[in-house]
Amino acid sequence: DEETSGDIGRVSYEEFLDYIRKGIIPDSLTRSELLIFRKRAKNFQLTKGIIYFNPAKRHNVKPRKVLWTEAERQDAIKESHGDQHAAQAVMMDFLKKHFFWQGMAEDVEQFLVSCCQSKLTTDKNTDEDNERRHPLLEAKIKVFQDYFAGKNICPKQESLDSLFLKKEDITSPLRDLVAAAMESARLTISNLSSTDATSAQET
Ligand SMILES: [Zn+2]
Secondary structure, eight states, X not given: OTTGGGOOTTOOHHHHHHHHHHOOOOTTOOHHHHHHHHHHHTTEEEETTEEEXXXXXXXXXXXXXXXXXXXHHHHHHHHHXXXXXXXXXXXXXXXXXXXXXXXXXXXXXXXXXXXXXXXXHHHHHHOGGGGGGOHHHHHHHHHHHHHHTTSSSSOOHHHHHTTSOOGGGOOHHHHHHHHHHHHHHHHHHHHSOHHHHHHHHHO
C-alpha cells in the first residue's frame, strides 16, 4: 500500500530532516525499525527545504507535500471540505493528490464526525426542517420537488442522476438524509391538489 510506504513511525520532522540532509540516523529507533525506516525514507525527497512524499516517481504524479503539524493538517482538511461540505471521497482525492501524512483517512473521518455528523444530529434533535439547510441536499430536493410538482417534467438526465448520490460519495448519515429528503418530497406531493399529483405520477 502506497500510504504505508510513507510510514516513518515516530521519527520527528527534525530527525527526518537531519537524516535526509546529513544522513544522521534517528537514535530512537531499534535495529529492525531502522531497516524499515531507511527503506521508506527513499520514498521522500527534499526540494527547496520542503519534504515531499513521492513513492512511485511517476511522471504524471506530483510529489505530495508532507504536513507535519496538526494545524497544517486541519487546514488542509478544512480546505478539502470547503463551504459545500464536500463528501469524504472527494476530500480524500484532493488531499492524497496534494498532501501526505500518516493517518490522513482517520483524521478526515474524525473531522467529518465533528463537522457534518454533529451538525446533522443537532439539527434532527432541534428542528426537523433544519436538515433541508444542508446546501448539497437543498439543490437536490428542489430538483426532486419540481419534478414531482410538474414544473420540470423533463429534466436533463444529469440533473436526475444528481438526485442519486454515488455510494462512495456519501457517508451513511448523509444517505439517511437523502432518504428523508425524498420522503419529504413525496409528502409535499401528496399534499398538492389531486390533479397535480396525477399529472406528476404519469411521467
Ligand atoms: Zn461538513
